Amino acid sequence: xxxxxxxxxxxxxxxxxxxxxxxxxxxxxxxxxxxxxxxxxxxxxxxxxxxxxxxxxxxxxxxxxxxxxxxxxxxxxxxxxxxxxxxxxxxxxxxxxxxxxxxxxxxxxxxxx
Amino acid sequence: xxxxxxxxxxxxxxxxxxxxxxxxxxxxxxxxxxxxxxxxxxxxxxxxxxxxxxxxxxxxxxxxxxxxxxxxxxxxxxxxxxxxxxxxxxxxxxxxxxxxxxxxxxxxxxxxx
Numbered sequence: 001x002x003x004x005x006x007x008x009x010x011x012x013x014x015x016x017x018x019x020x021x022x023x024x025x026x027x028x029x030x031x032x033x034x035x036x037x038x039x040x041x042x043x044x045x046x047x048x049x050x051x052x053x054x055x056x057x058x059x060x061x062x063x064x065x066x067x068x069x070x071x072x073x074x075x076x077x078x079x080x081x082x083x084x085x086x087x088x089x090x091x092x093x094x095x096x097x098x099x100x101x102x103x104x105x106x107x108x109x110x111x112x113x
Numbered sequence: 114x115x116x117x118x119x120x121x122x123x124x125x126x127x128x129x130x131x132x133x134x135x136x137x138x139x140x141x142x143x144x145x146x147x148x149x150x151x152x153x154x155x156x157x158x159x160x161x162x163x164x165x166x167x168x169x170x171x172x173x174x175x176x177x178x179x180x181x182x183x184x185x186x187x188x189x190x191x192x193x194x195x196x197x198x199x200x201x202x203x204x205x206x207x208x209x210x211x212x213x214x215x216x217x218x219x220x221x222x223x224x225x226x
Contacts, residue, residue: 056213098212
């Protein structure tokens with residue numbers, strides 16, 4: 001069964017550094033998402049992406065965040081200057097169309113030191 | 114705005130006994146509702162979905178959920194728990210269309226041999 005893959009599984013970064021989290025959505029999916037889960041808290045929506053542009057974003061997704069689909073397969077989340085509070089599990093998801101369920105990757109655990 | 118409340122942060126059952134994980138939702142419009150499961154160090158896997166068709170929804174691994182509009186509930190049940198069911202379960206709501214998923218806080222299910 002096709003699945004969403006995320007790399008790396010764990011990323012450790014110094015505060016202030018840039019980090020890029022990578023995702024390969026399911027190949028025939030058209031909608032892409034990033035969510036995050038701070039330890040002990042809810043899974044929170046960050047951003048949705050369709051047709052090479054952001055379709056919706058949350059308040060969390062400020063100017064420090066950006067997303068990109070650099071080629072036909074990868075979908076990346078960049079945090080420009082990381083803060084301690086960016087430490088979380090980041091999940092990528094994709095769906096065929098907006099009304100279909102989202103399929104999630106295993107997540108990237110981001111630790112900011 | 115949509116929201117979900119998972120009434121129990123932790124549920125513990127004996128193997129072979131029924132499982133009940135409770136979820137109440139709030140939505141201004143007709144919602145789509147999902148249950149996702151997260152096993153340790155794994156991503157979020159879709160268990161089942163409700164999208165305004167039958168109110169009793171059957172999912173994978175013997176789980177099912179009933180949408181009750183009068184009670185604004187979408188409780189997850191399974192007749193007989195298995196050790197492999199031990200995981201974190203998330204109740205999720207969204208409006209139909211390209212809107213982000215809104216997660217509950219999760220319920221950790223423990224299964225005792």
